[in-house]
Amino acid sequence: MTTQPHVAIAILNYNGKKHLENYLPFLVNLSYSNYSVWIIDNQSTDDSIRFVNTNYPGFKTIINKNNGGFAAGYNQGLAHIEADYYVLLNSDVEVSKDFLGPVIDLMERDKSIAFAQPKILWLRDRTKFEYAGGAGGVIDALGYPFCRGRVLETLETDTQQFNDNKYIFWASGACMFARVSVYKELNGMYPLFFMQNEEIDMCWRAQNLGYKNAVCGSSVVWHLGGGSLEWENPKKTYYTFRNNLIMLTRNMPVARLAWLIPLRTGLDFIAGCRYWLSGKANIGKAVFSGNIAYWKWLFGKKHNGKFPAGRGFINTCNGIYKGAIVWQYMIKKRTTYTQITNNEIT
CATH class of the missing domain: 3.90.550.10 (Spore Coat Polysaccharide Biosynthesis Protein SpsA; Chain A)
Incomplete structure:
Protein backbone atom coordinates (compact mmCIF):
# COMPACT_ATOMS: atom_id res chain seq x y z
CA MET A 1 0.00 0.00 0.00
CA GLU A 230 -11.76 44.03 8.83
CA TRP A 231 -12.01 47.39 7.13
CA GLU A 232 -13.11 49.01 10.38
CA ASN A 233 -9.80 48.22 12.08
CA PRO A 234 -7.19 50.99 11.51
CA LYS A 235 -4.26 48.62 12.05
CA LYS A 236 -5.52 46.20 9.41
CA THR A 237 -6.34 49.08 7.08
CA TYR A 238 -2.80 50.40 7.42
CA TYR A 239 -1.26 47.03 6.58
CA THR A 240 -3.71 46.39 3.74
CA PHE A 241 -2.90 49.62 1.90
CA ARG A 242 0.85 49.58 2.65
CA ASN A 243 1.37 45.92 1.84
CA ASN A 244 -0.63 45.94 -1.37
CA LEU A 245 1.62 48.64 -2.84
CA ILE A 246 4.73 46.82 -1.64
CA MET A 247 3.43 43.59 -3.17
CA LEU A 248 2.87 45.24 -6.54
CA THR A 249 6.34 46.73 -6.51
CA ARG A 250 7.94 43.40 -5.62
CA ASN A 251 6.22 41.43 -8.37
CA MET A 252 5.04 43.50 -11.33
CA PRO A 253 7.14 44.34 -14.39
CA VAL A 254 8.74 47.78 -14.05
CA ALA A 255 7.06 49.12 -17.20
CA ARG A 256 3.64 48.48 -15.67
CA LEU A 257 4.62 49.92 -12.29
CA ALA A 258 5.62 53.21 -13.95
CA TRP A 259 1.96 54.14 -14.49
CA LEU A 260 0.25 51.88 -11.98
CA ILE A 261 1.84 53.12 -8.75
CA PRO A 262 0.94 56.80 -9.39
CA LEU A 263 -2.61 55.73 -10.28
CA ARG A 264 -2.96 53.50 -7.22
CA THR A 265 -1.60 56.06 -4.78
CA GLY A 266 -4.03 58.60 -6.26
CA LEU A 267 -6.94 56.20 -5.79
CA ASP A 268 -5.75 55.51 -2.23
CA PHE A 269 -5.74 59.26 -1.54
CA ILE A 270 -9.35 59.48 -2.72
CA ALA A 271 -10.28 56.50 -0.56
CA GLY A 272 -8.62 58.06 2.47
CA CYS A 273 -10.48 61.34 1.93
CA ARG A 274 -13.80 59.51 1.61
CA TYR A 275 -13.23 57.74 4.92
CA TRP A 276 -12.25 61.03 6.55
CA LEU A 277 -15.27 62.93 5.24
CA SER A 278 -17.65 60.11 6.20
CA GLY A 279 -16.67 60.42 9.83
CA LYS A 280 -14.10 57.61 9.88
CA ALA A 281 -11.05 59.78 10.35
CA ASN A 282 -9.09 56.97 12.02
CA ILE A 283 -9.55 54.76 8.95
CA GLY A 284 -8.64 57.61 6.60
CA LYS A 285 -5.52 58.32 8.62
CA ALA A 286 -4.56 54.64 8.38
CA VAL A 287 -4.86 54.79 4.57
CA PHE A 288 -2.58 57.84 4.41
CA SER A 289 -0.13 56.31 6.90
CA GLY A 290 0.02 53.11 4.86
CA ASN A 291 0.90 55.06 1.72
CA ILE A 292 3.57 57.09 3.50
CA ALA A 293 5.07 53.88 4.89
CA TYR A 294 5.18 52.44 1.37
CA TRP A 295 7.26 55.33 0.05
CA LYS A 296 9.59 55.07 3.04
CA TRP A 297 9.99 51.38 2.25
CA LEU A 298 10.58 52.03 -1.45
CA PHE A 299 13.38 54.52 -0.84
CA GLY A 300 14.72 52.76 2.23
CA LYS A 301 16.95 49.74 2.62
CA LYS A 302 14.53 47.19 4.07
CA HIS A 303 14.19 45.43 0.73
CA ASN A 304 17.91 45.77 -0.17
CA GLY A 305 16.87 47.15 -3.54
CA LYS A 306 16.03 43.66 -4.79
CA PHE A 307 12.69 42.41 -6.12
CA PRO A 308 11.60 39.09 -7.66
CA ALA A 309 11.47 39.41 -11.42
CA GLY A 310 7.94 39.85 -12.76
CA ARG A 311 7.31 37.64 -15.77
CA GLY A 312 4.64 39.72 -17.48
CA PHE A 313 1.63 39.52 -15.13
CA ILE A 314 -1.35 39.77 -17.49
CA ASN A 315 -0.18 37.15 -19.99
CA THR A 316 1.70 34.80 -17.69
CA CYS A 317 -0.34 34.48 -14.48
CA ASN A 318 -3.63 32.67 -13.85
CA GLY A 319 -6.55 34.30 -12.04
CA ILE A 320 -6.36 37.85 -13.41
CA TYR A 321 -9.38 39.98 -14.27
CA LYS A 322 -8.20 42.37 -16.97
CA GLY A 323 -10.61 45.12 -15.96
CA ALA A 324 -10.93 47.29 -12.84
CA ILE A 325 -12.94 45.80 -9.99
CA VAL A 326 -13.57 49.20 -8.36
CA TRP A 327 -15.15 50.55 -11.55
CA GLN A 328 -17.41 47.52 -11.91
CA TYR A 329 -18.42 47.42 -8.24
CA MET A 330 -18.71 51.12 -7.38
CA ILE A 331 -19.86 52.64 -10.68
CA LYS A 332 -21.63 49.84 -12.56
CA LYS A 333 -23.01 48.30 -9.32
CA ARG A 334 -22.04 44.76 -10.28
CA THR A 335 -21.46 42.91 -7.05
CA THR A 336 -20.96 39.23 -7.88
CA TYR A 337 -17.96 37.50 -9.38
CA THR A 338 -19.87 36.23 -12.42
CA GLN A 339 -21.56 39.59 -13.12
CA ILE A 340 -18.19 41.31 -13.15
CA THR A 341 -15.94 38.78 -14.87
CA ASN A 342 -18.47 36.97 -17.07
CA ASN A 343 -16.24 33.96 -16.38
CA GLU A 344 -13.51 35.54 -18.48
CA ILE A 345 -10.76 34.85 -15.96
CA THR A 346 -8.50 32.00 -17.11
Whole structure:
Protein backbone atom coordinates (compact mmCIF):
# COMPACT_ATOMS: atom_id res chain seq x y z
CA MET A 1 0.00 0.00 0.00
CA THR A 2 1.33 3.43 -0.99
CA THR A 3 1.85 5.77 1.93
CA GLN A 4 0.00 9.07 1.67
CA PRO A 5 2.14 12.23 1.69
CA HIS A 6 2.70 13.61 5.17
CA VAL A 7 0.56 16.70 5.80
CA ALA A 8 1.44 19.01 8.68
CA ILE A 9 -1.54 21.14 9.76
CA ALA A 10 -0.06 24.27 11.34
CA ILE A 11 -2.17 26.70 13.37
CA LEU A 12 -0.66 30.06 14.27
CA ASN A 13 -1.88 31.13 17.68
CA TYR A 14 -1.77 34.31 19.72
CA ASN A 15 -3.97 34.37 22.83
CA GLY A 16 -6.47 32.21 21.00
CA LYS A 17 -7.44 29.69 23.66
CA LYS A 18 -11.15 30.20 22.98
CA HIS A 19 -10.73 29.37 19.29
CA LEU A 20 -8.55 26.36 20.11
CA GLU A 21 -11.23 25.07 22.48
CA ASN A 22 -13.89 25.45 19.79
CA TYR A 23 -12.09 24.20 16.68
CA LEU A 24 -9.32 21.78 17.62
CA PRO A 25 -11.86 18.96 18.18
CA PHE A 26 -12.57 18.96 14.43
CA LEU A 27 -8.92 18.05 13.75
CA VAL A 28 -9.14 14.78 15.67
CA ASN A 29 -9.59 11.58 13.63
CA LEU A 30 -9.66 13.09 10.16
CA SER A 31 -10.23 10.65 7.31
CA TYR A 32 -6.71 11.32 5.96
CA SER A 33 -4.27 8.80 7.45
CA ASN A 34 -0.91 10.61 7.45
CA TYR A 35 -1.18 13.99 9.14
CA SER A 36 0.09 15.82 12.20
CA VAL A 37 -1.20 18.92 13.98
CA TRP A 38 1.10 21.71 15.14
CA ILE A 39 0.29 24.80 17.19
CA ILE A 40 2.76 27.61 16.47
CA ASP A 41 2.52 30.14 19.27
CA ASN A 42 3.44 33.81 18.85
CA GLN A 43 4.32 34.44 22.51
CA SER A 44 0.76 34.22 23.86
CA THR A 45 0.09 35.59 27.33
CA ASP A 46 -2.91 33.34 27.98
CA ASP A 47 -2.67 29.62 28.77
CA SER A 48 -3.23 28.44 25.18
CA ILE A 49 -0.24 26.13 25.13
CA ARG A 50 -1.04 24.59 28.48
CA PHE A 51 -4.56 23.90 27.22
CA VAL A 52 -3.22 22.14 24.10
CA ASN A 53 -0.63 20.10 25.96
CA THR A 54 -3.19 18.99 28.54
CA ASN A 55 -6.11 18.21 26.25
CA TYR A 56 -4.39 17.25 22.98
CA PRO A 57 -1.14 15.48 23.90
CA GLY A 58 -0.90 14.10 20.36
CA PHE A 59 -0.67 17.61 18.92
CA LYS A 60 2.72 19.29 18.85
CA THR A 61 3.58 22.83 19.93
CA ILE A 62 6.23 25.32 18.87
CA ILE A 63 6.80 28.61 20.70
CA ASN A 64 8.27 31.37 18.54
CA LYS A 65 10.94 33.69 19.90
CA ASN A 66 8.77 36.73 19.26
CA ASN A 67 5.43 37.78 17.79
CA GLY A 68 6.24 38.31 14.13
CA GLY A 69 2.63 38.39 13.03
CA PHE A 70 1.25 36.03 10.39
CA ALA A 71 4.17 36.10 7.96
CA ALA A 72 7.22 35.86 10.21
CA GLY A 73 5.28 33.78 12.74
CA TYR A 74 4.62 31.03 10.22
CA ASN A 75 8.11 31.28 8.76
CA GLN A 76 9.66 30.74 12.19
CA GLY A 77 7.40 27.88 13.18
CA LEU A 78 7.36 25.98 9.89
CA ALA A 79 11.16 25.93 9.83
CA HIS A 80 10.94 23.28 12.56
CA ILE A 81 8.42 21.03 10.78
CA GLU A 82 9.29 18.29 8.28
CA ALA A 83 6.46 17.31 5.93
CA ASP A 84 5.50 16.97 2.28
CA TYR A 85 2.72 19.55 2.58
CA TYR A 86 1.88 22.27 5.06
CA VAL A 87 -1.68 23.36 5.73
CA LEU A 88 -1.71 26.86 7.18
CA LEU A 89 -4.97 26.91 9.11
CA ASN A 90 -6.53 29.80 11.01
CA SER A 91 -7.46 28.96 14.57
CA ASP A 92 -11.11 29.94 13.91
CA VAL A 93 -11.71 27.46 11.08
CA GLU A 94 -14.00 24.44 11.36
CA VAL A 95 -12.84 21.70 9.01
CA SER A 96 -14.80 18.84 7.49
CA LYS A 97 -13.58 15.34 8.31
CA ASP A 98 -12.40 14.72 4.75
CA PHE A 99 -11.12 18.19 3.79
CA LEU A 100 -7.49 17.09 3.33
CA GLY A 101 -7.79 14.26 0.83
CA PRO A 102 -9.27 16.01 -2.23
CA VAL A 103 -6.79 18.91 -2.13
CA ILE A 104 -3.76 16.65 -1.62
CA ASP A 105 -4.97 14.38 -4.43
CA LEU A 106 -5.24 17.41 -6.73
CA MET A 107 -1.72 18.61 -5.86
CA GLU A 108 -0.30 15.10 -6.25
CA ARG A 109 -1.83 14.81 -9.74
CA ASP A 110 -0.61 18.25 -10.78
CA LYS A 111 2.94 18.82 -9.57
CA SER A 112 2.91 22.39 -10.92
CA ILE A 113 0.54 23.50 -8.12
CA ALA A 114 2.47 25.26 -5.37
CA PHE A 115 -0.42 26.47 -3.20
CA ALA A 116 -4.07 25.50 -2.99
CA GLN A 117 -7.18 26.00 -0.90
CA PRO A 118 -10.56 24.37 -0.32
CA LYS A 119 -13.85 26.19 -0.73
CA ILE A 120 -14.18 28.47 2.30
CA LEU A 121 -17.68 29.20 3.61
CA TRP A 122 -18.73 31.52 6.42
CA LEU A 123 -19.27 29.89 9.79
CA ARG A 124 -21.80 32.55 10.83
CA ASP A 125 -23.93 31.78 7.77
CA ARG A 126 -22.99 28.49 6.14
CA THR A 127 -24.90 29.37 2.98
CA LYS A 128 -22.41 32.14 2.10
CA PHE A 129 -18.79 32.30 1.05
CA GLU A 130 -16.36 33.73 3.57
CA TYR A 131 -14.54 37.02 3.16
CA ALA A 132 -10.95 35.77 3.42
CA GLY A 133 -10.82 33.34 0.52
CA GLY A 134 -14.22 32.33 -0.85
CA ALA A 135 -13.73 29.86 -3.68
CA GLY A 136 -10.28 31.08 -4.62
CA GLY A 137 -8.46 34.39 -4.85
CA VAL A 138 -8.12 36.45 -8.01
CA ILE A 139 -6.80 39.93 -8.76
CA ASP A 140 -7.67 42.73 -11.17
CA ALA A 141 -5.47 44.68 -13.59
CA LEU A 142 -4.83 47.38 -10.99
CA GLY A 143 -3.71 44.93 -8.33
CA TYR A 144 -6.87 44.81 -6.21
CA PRO A 145 -7.54 41.28 -4.87
CA PHE A 146 -10.99 39.72 -4.64
CA CYS A 147 -12.44 36.21 -4.60
CA ARG A 148 -14.74 33.89 -6.44
CA GLY A 149 -17.79 34.28 -4.20
CA ARG A 150 -16.63 37.49 -2.50
CA VAL A 151 -16.24 40.83 -4.27
CA LEU A 152 -14.96 43.59 -2.00
CA GLU A 153 -17.53 43.59 0.86
CA THR A 154 -20.24 41.49 -0.82
CA LEU A 155 -20.52 37.81 0.14
CA GLU A 156 -22.28 35.56 -2.37
CA THR A 157 -24.56 32.66 -1.52
CA ASP A 158 -23.08 29.24 -2.28
CA THR A 159 -25.28 27.56 -4.88
CA GLN A 160 -22.57 25.05 -5.86
CA GLN A 161 -21.51 27.46 -8.62
CA PHE A 162 -17.84 27.14 -7.64
CA ASN A 163 -17.54 23.40 -6.95
CA ASP A 164 -14.90 23.01 -9.64
CA ASN A 165 -11.12 22.71 -9.49
CA LYS A 166 -9.54 25.79 -11.01
CA TYR A 167 -6.25 27.63 -11.27
CA ILE A 168 -6.45 30.88 -9.31
CA PHE A 169 -4.16 33.81 -8.56
CA TRP A 170 -3.85 33.29 -4.80
CA ALA A 171 -4.89 30.81 -2.14
CA SER A 172 -6.25 32.07 1.16
CA GLY A 173 -4.05 32.04 4.24
CA ALA A 174 -7.12 31.02 6.25
CA CYS A 175 -6.66 27.49 4.91
CA MET A 176 -3.66 27.30 2.61
CA PHE A 177 -2.16 24.05 1.36
CA ALA A 178 1.52 24.58 0.57
CA ARG A 179 3.94 22.30 -1.23
CA VAL A 180 6.82 22.35 1.23
CA SER A 181 9.55 22.34 -1.43
CA VAL A 182 8.12 25.48 -3.03
CA TYR A 183 7.51 27.22 0.31
CA LYS A 184 11.20 26.74 1.09
CA GLU A 185 12.28 27.75 -2.41
CA LEU A 186 10.45 31.05 -1.92
CA ASN A 187 11.83 31.48 1.62
CA GLY A 188 8.25 31.58 2.84
CA MET A 189 6.32 34.79 3.27
CA TYR A 190 7.80 38.30 3.29
CA PRO A 191 8.32 39.00 7.03
CA LEU A 192 7.87 42.78 6.74
CA PHE A 193 4.20 42.34 5.87
CA PHE A 194 3.32 41.14 9.41
CA MET A 195 -0.30 40.69 8.28
CA GLN A 196 -2.39 41.31 5.13
CA ASN A 197 -1.38 40.38 1.56
CA GLU A 198 1.45 38.08 2.63
CA GLU A 199 -0.12 34.96 1.12
CA ILE A 200 -1.02 36.82 -2.10
CA ASP A 201 2.58 37.99 -2.46
CA MET A 202 3.87 34.46 -1.95
CA CYS A 203 1.42 32.98 -4.46
CA TRP A 204 2.38 35.68 -6.94
CA ARG A 205 6.08 34.93 -6.52
CA ALA A 206 5.31 31.27 -7.11
CA GLN A 207 3.61 32.14 -10.41
CA ASN A 208 6.58 34.32 -11.37
CA LEU A 209 8.69 31.16 -11.07
CA GLY A 210 6.29 29.16 -13.25
CA TYR A 211 4.20 27.42 -10.58
CA LYS A 212 0.41 27.52 -10.32
CA ASN A 213 -2.12 27.99 -7.50
CA ALA A 214 -5.49 26.26 -7.33
CA VAL A 215 -8.80 25.85 -5.54
CA CYS A 216 -10.35 22.44 -4.94
CA GLY A 217 -14.13 22.79 -4.99
CA SER A 218 -14.83 19.34 -3.56
CA SER A 219 -13.20 20.22 -0.23
CA VAL A 220 -14.89 22.63 2.19
CA VAL A 221 -14.14 24.37 5.49
CA TRP A 222 -16.01 27.04 7.47
CA HIS A 223 -14.23 30.17 8.67
CA LEU A 224 -15.56 32.37 11.48
CA GLY A 225 -13.60 35.37 10.23
CA GLY A 226 -14.45 39.04 10.45
CA GLY A 227 -15.98 39.84 7.06
CA SER A 228 -16.21 43.53 6.21
CA LEU A 229 -15.40 44.39 9.84
CA GLU A 230 -11.76 44.03 8.83
CA TRP A 231 -12.01 47.39 7.13
CA GLU A 232 -13.11 49.01 10.38
CA ASN A 233 -9.80 48.22 12.08
CA PRO A 234 -7.19 50.99 11.51
CA LYS A 235 -4.26 48.62 12.05
CA LYS A 236 -5.52 46.20 9.41
CA THR A 237 -6.34 49.08 7.08
CA TYR A 238 -2.80 50.40 7.42
CA TYR A 239 -1.26 47.03 6.58
CA THR A 240 -3.71 46.39 3.74
CA PHE A 241 -2.90 49.62 1.90
CA ARG A 242 0.85 49.58 2.65
CA ASN A 243 1.37 45.92 1.84
CA ASN A 244 -0.63 45.94 -1.37
CA LEU A 245 1.62 48.64 -2.84
CA ILE A 246 4.73 46.82 -1.64
CA MET A 247 3.43 43.59 -3.17
CA LEU A 248 2.87 45.24 -6.54
CA THR A 249 6.34 46.73 -6.51
CA ARG A 250 7.94 43.40 -5.62
CA ASN A 251 6.22 41.43 -8.37
CA MET A 252 5.04 43.50 -11.33
CA PRO A 253 7.14 44.34 -14.39
CA VAL A 254 8.74 47.78 -14.05
CA ALA A 255 7.06 49.12 -17.20
CA ARG A 256 3.64 48.48 -15.67
CA LEU A 257 4.62 49.92 -12.29
CA ALA A 258 5.62 53.21 -13.95
CA TRP A 259 1.96 54.14 -14.49
CA LEU A 260 0.25 51.88 -11.98
CA ILE A 261 1.84 53.12 -8.75
CA PRO A 262 0.94 56.80 -9.39
CA LEU A 263 -2.61 55.73 -10.28
CA ARG A 264 -2.96 53.50 -7.22
CA THR A 265 -1.60 56.06 -4.78
CA GLY A 266 -4.03 58.60 -6.26
CA LEU A 267 -6.94 56.20 -5.79
CA ASP A 268 -5.75 55.51 -2.23
CA PHE A 269 -5.74 59.26 -1.54
CA ILE A 270 -9.35 59.48 -2.72
CA ALA A 271 -10.28 56.50 -0.56
CA GLY A 272 -8.62 58.06 2.47
CA CYS A 273 -10.48 61.34 1.93
CA ARG A 274 -13.80 59.51 1.61
CA TYR A 275 -13.23 57.74 4.92
CA TRP A 276 -12.25 61.03 6.55
CA LEU A 277 -15.27 62.93 5.24
CA SER A 278 -17.65 60.11 6.20
CA GLY A 279 -16.67 60.42 9.83
CA LYS A 280 -14.10 57.61 9.88
CA ALA A 281 -11.05 59.78 10.35
CA ASN A 282 -9.09 56.97 12.02
CA ILE A 283 -9.55 54.76 8.95
CA GLY A 284 -8.64 57.61 6.60
CA LYS A 285 -5.52 58.32 8.62
CA ALA A 286 -4.56 54.64 8.38
CA VAL A 287 -4.86 54.79 4.57
CA PHE A 288 -2.58 57.84 4.41
CA SER A 289 -0.13 56.31 6.90
CA GLY A 290 0.02 53.11 4.86
CA ASN A 291 0.90 55.06 1.72
CA ILE A 292 3.57 57.09 3.50
CA ALA A 293 5.07 53.88 4.89
CA TYR A 294 5.18 52.44 1.37
CA TRP A 295 7.26 55.33 0.05
CA LYS A 296 9.59 55.07 3.04
CA TRP A 297 9.99 51.38 2.25
CA LEU A 298 10.58 52.03 -1.45
CA PHE A 299 13.38 54.52 -0.84
CA GLY A 300 14.72 52.76 2.23
CA LYS A 301 16.95 49.74 2.62
CA LYS A 302 14.53 47.19 4.07
CA HIS A 303 14.19 45.43 0.73
CA ASN A 304 17.91 45.77 -0.17
CA GLY A 305 16.87 47.15 -3.54
CA LYS A 306 16.03 43.66 -4.79
CA PHE A 307 12.69 42.41 -6.12
CA PRO A 308 11.60 39.09 -7.66
CA ALA A 309 11.47 39.41 -11.42
CA GLY A 310 7.94 39.85 -12.76
CA ARG A 311 7.31 37.64 -15.77
CA GLY A 312 4.64 39.72 -17.48
CA PHE A 313 1.63 39.52 -15.13
CA ILE A 314 -1.35 39.77 -17.49
CA ASN A 315 -0.18 37.15 -19.99
CA THR A 316 1.70 34.80 -17.69
CA CYS A 317 -0.34 34.48 -14.48
CA ASN A 318 -3.63 32.67 -13.85
CA GLY A 319 -6.55 34.30 -12.04
CA ILE A 320 -6.36 37.85 -13.41
CA TYR A 321 -9.38 39.98 -14.27
CA LYS A 322 -8.20 42.37 -16.97
CA GLY A 323 -10.61 45.12 -15.96
CA ALA A 324 -10.93 47.29 -12.84
CA ILE A 325 -12.94 45.80 -9.99
CA VAL A 326 -13.57 49.20 -8.36
CA TRP A 327 -15.15 50.55 -11.55
CA GLN A 328 -17.41 47.52 -11.91
CA TYR A 329 -18.42 47.42 -8.24
CA MET A 330 -18.71 51.12 -7.38
CA ILE A 331 -19.86 52.64 -10.68
CA LYS A 332 -21.63 49.84 -12.56
CA LYS A 333 -23.01 48.30 -9.32
CA ARG A 334 -22.04 44.76 -10.28
CA THR A 335 -21.46 42.91 -7.05
CA THR A 336 -20.96 39.23 -7.88
CA TYR A 337 -17.96 37.50 -9.38
CA THR A 338 -19.87 36.23 -12.42
CA GLN A 339 -21.56 39.59 -13.12
CA ILE A 340 -18.19 41.31 -13.15
CA THR A 341 -15.94 38.78 -14.87
CA ASN A 342 -18.47 36.97 -17.07
CA ASN A 343 -16.24 33.96 -16.38
CA GLU A 344 -13.51 35.54 -18.48
CA ILE A 345 -10.76 34.85 -15.96
CA THR A 346 -8.50 32.00 -17.11
